[in-house]
Amino acid sequence: xxxxxxxxxxxxxAEVSIKPTEDQGGHGHPDKWKWYDYFTFNVDHKVIGIQxxxxxxxxxxxxxxxxxxxxxxxxxxxxxxxxxxxxxxFLTNHGTIMIFLWIVPAAIGGFGNFLIPLMIxxxxxxxxxxxxxxxxxxxxxxxxxxxxxxxxxxxxxxxxSYPPLSEITANLPQxxxxxxxxxxGTSSILGSVNFLVTIWKMRVPSMKWDQMPLFCWAxxxxxxxxxxxxxxxxxxxxxxxxxINFGTSFFKPDAGGNVVVYQHLFWFYSHPAVYLMILPIFGxxxxxxxxxxxxxxFGYKAIAYSSLTICLVGLFxxxxxxxxxxxxxxxxxxxxxxTLIVAVPTGVKIFSWVATLWGGKIRYTTxxxxxxxxxSMFVFGGLSGVTLGxxxxxxxxxxxxxxxxxxxxxxxxxxxxxxxxxxxxxxxKITGRMLNxxxxxxxxxxxFIGTILTFTPMHQLGMQGMPRRVAMYDPQFADLNQLxxxxxxxxxxxxxxxxxxxxxxxxxxxEAGPNPWNALTMEWTTDSPPIIENWEVxxxxxxxxxxxxxxxxxxxxxxxxxxxxxxx
Amino acid sequence: xxxxxxxxxxxxxxxxxxxxxxxxQDLRVLGLITFLASEFLMFAGFFAxxxxxxxxxxxxPPKETxxxxxxxxxxxxxxxxxxxxxxxxxxxxxKNDLAxxxxxxxxxxxxxxxxxxxxxxxxxxxxxxLRTNLFSNCxxxxxxxxxxxxxxxxxxxxxxxxxxxxxxxxxxxxHTGPEMAEIYWHFVDVVWIVLFSxxxxxxxxx
Ligand code: HEM
Ligand SMILES: [Cu+2]
Numbered sequence: 191x192x193x194x195x196x197x198x199x200x201x202x203x204a205e206v207s208i209k210p211t212e213d214q215g216g217h218g219h220p221d222k223w224k225w226y227d228y229f230t231f232n233v234d235h236k237v238i239g240i241q242x243x244x245x246x247x248x249x250x251x252x253x254x255x256x257x258x259x260x261x262x263x264x265x266x267x268x269x270x271x272x273x274x275x276x277x278x279x280f281l282t283n284h285g286t287i288m289i290f291l292w293i294v295p296a297a298i299g300g301f302g303n304f305l306i307p308l309m310i311x312x313x314x315x316x317x318x319x320x321x322x323x324x325x326x327x328x329x330x331x332x333x334x335x336x337x338x339x340x341x342x343x344x345x346x347x348x349x350x351s352y353p354p355l356s357e358i359t360a361n362l363p364q365x366x367x368x369x370x371x372x373x374x375g376t377s378s379i380l381g382s383v384n385f386l387v388t389i390w391k392m393r394v395p396s397m398k399w400d401q402m403p404l405f406c407w408a409x410x411x412x413x414x415x416x417x418x419x420x421x422x423x424x425x426x427x428x429x430x431x432x433x434i435n436f437g438t439s440f441f442k443p444d445a446g447g448n449v450v451v452y453q454h455l456f457w458f459y460s461h462p463a464v465y466l467m468i469l470p471i472f473g474x475x476x477x478x479x480x481x482x483x484x485x486x487x488f489g490y491k492a493i494a495y496s497s498l499t500i501c502l503v504g505l506f507x508x509x510x511x512x513x514x515x516x517x518x519x520x521x522x523x524x525x526x527x528x529t530l531i532v533a534v535p536t537g538v539k540i541f542s543w544v545a546t547l548w549g550g551k552i553r554y555t556t557x558x559x560x561x562x563x564x565x566s567m568f569v570f571g572g573l574s575g576v577t578l579g580x581x582x583x584x585x586x587x588x589x590x591x592x593x594x595x596x597x598x599x600x601x602x603x604x605x606x607x608x609x610x611x612x613x614x615x616x617x618x619k620i621t622g623r624m625l626n627x628x629x630x631x632x633x634x635x636x637x638f639i640g641t642i643l644t645f646t647p648m649h650q651l652g653m654q655g656m657p658r659r660v661a662m663y664d665p666q667f668a669d670l671n672q673l674x675x676x677x678x679x680x681x682x683x684x685x686x687x688x689x690x691x692x693x694x695x696x697x698x699x700x701e702a703g704p705n706p707w708n709a710l711t712m713e714w715t716t717d718s719p720p721i722i723e724n725w726e727v728x729x730x731x732x733x734x735x736x737x738x739x740x741x742x743x744x745x746x747x748x749x750x751x752x753x754x755x756x757x758x
Numbered sequence: 759x760x761x762x763x764x765x766x767x768x769x770x771x772x773x774x775x776x777x778x779x780x781x782x783q784d785l786r787v788l789g790l791i792t793f794l795a796s797e798f799l800m801f802a803g804f805f806a807x808x809x810x811x812x813x814x815x816x817x818x819p820p821k822e823t824x825x826x827x828x829x830x831x832x833x834x835x836x837x838x839x840x841x842x843x844x845x846x847x848x849x850x851x852x853k854n855d856l857a858x859x860x861x862x863x864x865x866x867x868x869x870x871x872x873x874x875x876x877x878x879x880x881x882x883x884x885x886x887x888l889r890t891n892l893f894s895n896c897x898x899x900x901x902x903x904x905x906x907x908x909x910x911x912x913x914x915x916x917x918x919x920x921x922x923x924x925x926x927x928x929x930x931x932x933h934t935g936p937e938m939a940e941i942y943w944h945f946v947d948v949v950w951i952v953l954f955s956x957x958x959x960x961x962x963x964x
Contacts, residue, residue: 316785317888383792387785417796425803429899438888438895444891450809455803 202450222722224500229567231326236720238325239304240620243613244486245328246296247689253287254682255278261678262303264671268664277661279344279363286349290374291332293605295707297323297470298378298416301612302385302409304620308713311394311731312724316387320380338363346742348659350456351429351442353449361434368427368434375420375427378466382413382420394712396731403711403735404493406472411497413464413514415469415504423459426452450515457508465504467601469497471608472539475561479543479735481709482558487736489542496535503532513581514588518736522581528598529579536572536580540565555707556630560611563638571596574649589659598645609639610688618702624717625699629691638682643677704741711735762892772786784934787941794945802951804903805956808896812960819893823886827956833876834954837908840869844915848940854930856922863919863936866943870912897957904946905951911946914939 191388228237228244260280263271272280303321315321323376338344338360345367347356356364389406430452432438439445441452472493481486487493507526509517517525543565552558573595576586610633617625648668650657656667663671705714713720715729820826821956844866850858881898888898918939921927928936 317789321791377798379793382787383796386792387789390787391785417792418799421796421798421800422803424798425807427805428903429804432895433901438899440895446811446815448810448814451807455807458803529865638935 197206206277215554222266222719229320233316233320233322234315234722235307236724238321239300239302241325242295242299242328243301243620245299245325245332246292246691249287251331251685251689253284253292254559256284256287258678258682260284261675263661264663265675267270267665267671274661275343277350278346278659279339279360280660282345282348282351282367283338286335286370287332287348288344289463290371291328291335293467293601293609294374294463294607295328295379297411297467297474297503297605297612298409299328299381300379301470301474301609301616302406302412304532305616305713306385306388306406306409306725307392308399308619308716308720309406309711310389310392312388312392313725313726314729315391315626317384321384323368324380324384327373331373331377331458331600331686333371334366334373338370339368340485341366350354350460351430352456353433353452354443356430357441358434365431365434366753367588368431372424372427375424378416379420381418384634385409385413386417394728394731399490400494401731401734404476404487404490404497405470405473407494408469408476408497412466412469412473414498415465415501416607418505419459419462419466421601422455423463426455426459429455450512453512453515454508457632458505459725461508461511462582464597465478465500467605468534469500470712471564471605471612472497472606475539475543475564475614477545477711477736478557478611480738481615481707482553482555482561483547483555483736484544485736485737486734487542487551488545488548489538489736490736492538493542496538499535500532502526503535507532509578510581510584511581513584526581530576533572533576533579540569540572555614556625556627556634557611559631559634560607562616564604564607564611564632567599567607568640571599571603574599576663589657590652591648591656591658593650594658595645598648599641602645603641603668607637607641610634615707616713617692618706619713619720620680621696621699622702623695624702624706625695625697628689629687633684633687633691636680636687640684642740643675644681645677647671647673647677655702656679710737769855782938786934787937790938790941794942798945798949801900801903801952804896804900804944805952808956810898815855815892819897819961820891821895823884823897824892825879825897825961826884827962829876829880829957830932830954830958833873833880834875836869836945837873837950838872841944842865842944843869844940846937848933851928851933851936852930856925856928857907859936859961860919860922863915863922863939867912867915867919870915870943874908876913877901877908877943889913895954900957904949906947907949911943 194503223232223234228240232238232241258271260277260512263269263277265271269277272417274738291378303315303325306312324746342363344362345356345363346358346359347364388697389402389410393402429440433441433447441447441449469504475488476493493561507525507529509521510529513522513525543561547562574592578587578593578596614625614630617623651667651670651674654667656663702718704716706718710733712729712731712735716725779923847859847862847866850856850862878958886894888894918935920930
């Protein structure tokens with residue numbers, strides 16, 4: 191295994207002094223990783239973070255490709271481009287890949303692993319081996335999904351895989367699908383154990399809970415949710431597997447089983463899963479906005495605790511996905527109320543970010559553009575969420591394109607924008623080089639226009655009654671669908687400048703230096719990219735994470751000399 | 759496996775640096791407890807399904823699939839007391855009594871094995887199988903999953919025993935391995951108590 195040097199050697203001198211002298215750093219500068227280390231079972235949290243990010247960005251292309259094919263099919267009302275079975279398979283795997291192999295691993299695995307130890311002044315995660323295992327569960331899960339196409343044409347029943355559909359169509363692919371979900375679920379649980387213990391126990395002693403960067407708070411909430419919700423999904427998957435393969439009848443009504451039980455288990459996980467996909471993004475927002483607006487974050491505690499509130503309340507809203515599943519009236523009322531309550535802590539965050547921007551010295555970097563873009567998109571998606579949370583309205587638009595419009599606004603306009611923002615912000619730290627800002631702005635403009643064009647008309651289509659998950663539709667919906675397809679093509683084009691930018695800048699971008707944005711959180715006190723054990727000598731906290739514009743904020747540079755960190 | 763422990767110990771050392779004043783604050787124990795809290799929710803999912811079906815079926819369990827009570831009750835006694843036995847084992851190692859630990863852990867393994875054999879014996883004599891009806895679906899799935907966890911627990915304890923063949927591997931200062939095995943074993947025990955109450959004892963109340 192990789193043991194470039196003894197970790198414990200460094201422990202002894204942790205926290206010695208702010209200014210390391212020559213002999214303190216005298217253990218020899220550890221080497222950087224070689225490129226091929228990134229393709230191996232490596233336990234360094236930074237390598238794992240990059241592995242997650244790169245893998246998920248590849249899956250993003252695969253999922254996006256499926257979306258383009260689906261939108262091409264939907265450019266005309268008839269089913270004339272893809273066979274209906276293939277359409278269903280793409281529909282199912284698009285959703286599955288985008289959620290479980292793109293947003294979750296990118297936002298949680300990627301940013302979480304790369305940033306958390308750097309943000310709290312640790313040399314690695316609490317359980318590095320476990321961390322590597324968690325990552326390496328993901329590629330095989332993707333392989334299982336790919337295999338499901340070769341052995342029976344792919345699962346047919348959507349990312350929700352409701353029985354009876356999931357039990358009577360494409361049995362082998364559905365089985366592979368269940369196994370893939372169990373794998374990513376396990377990965378997510380192992381990762382969460384790691385995040386929680388790391389944040390809890392491995393902060394530099396000088397960092398109190400309320401001096402932690404807000405991204406870490408967001409990851410605490412995310413991890414708690416994943417820990418409590420994911421095992422229930424695993425239970426649902428096991429039951430489904432048994433029904434399909436071993437002749438049980440948990441979800442077979444003709445033998446006394448009950449399909450709604452599956453829906454409860456599934457949504458008990460999958461509603462929290464939408465917060466798994468947005469809480470880390472909220473964390474990214476709370477980091478990016480103060481840095482690029484040069485202002486202290488507004489309402490640190492409010493943002494931190496609202497993550498925990500979302501986590502708690504988010505566990506009790508799942509039935510809002512099941513208002514039309516024969517749900518009892520008292521449940522409709524209860525879950526309408528709880529759903530509307532979640533909007534409150536979410537609103538707290540939104541207002542805090544807006545207040546942070548207010549009067550700031552805003553730098554229109556691409557990271558900031560995506561963050562502000564996210565704000566506008568997410569407000570819209572959150573509002574349509576509130577409308578859906580109201581049972582009387584939801585009953586009309588459930589399973590229509592209105593719902594598709596809603597969740598793409600929050601998932602694309604929210605999660606994907608946030609991941610982009612995070613990449614533009616931390617790419618210099620991850621690679622040591624800047625991304626090209628001009629290409630970045632092209633990327634932003636295309637993405638912004640594409641998102642609006644693709645997902646806004648869907649609301650209208652849904653209100654007019656176009657059902658979701660169909661390969662052919664009534665000709666009256668053709669115009670708006672064509673608009674949506676045009677938007678989708680723009681989105682497809684929008685990723686070209688981005689991927690090009692990343693590939694090109696990784697090799698030949700401008701050197702970033704340790705702290706190109708003049709940011710105050712700890713990850714910026716070390717080299718870019720950070721050395722293998724993150725710091726020669728662990729940094730000492732001398733100021734809060736967001737004290738921009740305060741003249742005393744002095745930062746300790748990588749070599750130990752104080753550097754002027756603020757520029758107001 | 760050895761390697762896994764090494765790298766986590768290095769990380770734990772970091773934890774020590776953070777909280778140097780706290781004795782024996784090994785992060786692995788914390789990690790295991792966090793993980794088991796999560797694992798418990800998977801069983802909670804199975805239990806919830808069981809209860810829903812119980813509530814919505816007039817006859818539960820149906821006539822031809824009644825459960826056996828005597829053997830599982832004995833089994834319960836064995837498993838619950840083994841939790842106490844394994845605790846004697848970790849207490850022993852905390853007093854540097856390696857032989858004591860090996861003895862109690864050995865007895866725990868024997869008790870766990872008896873439990874599993876008893877479970878299999880019960881399966882073979884019930885006269886119905888996994889597919890018979892909804893109740894038997896739930897019965898075999900839940901007890902089977904629990905049995906798998908008992909098995910994993912046995913492997914963990916055997917692993918500790920295997921390592922303890924080197925006299926200096928565990929001591930009053932280094933006993934995280936036995937402690938984790940014990941925690942896992944208690945977990946298996948707690949799950950069983952809930953399971954036994956739900957699937958067996960509840961059938962007494964019509
Ligand atoms: C203010 C916050 C939100 C509220 C009140 C809300 C409410 C809802 C409701 C009631 C539905 C069910 C609609 C139906 O099926 O008839 C729904 C669907 C959905 N929401 Fe949200 N939502 C919110 C935020 C989010 C966020 C942040 C995400 C993800 C990042 C998200 C992702 C989804 C997804 C994926 C679905 C569709 C699930 C499916 O049927 O496939 N929502 N939302
Ligand atoms: Cu929901």
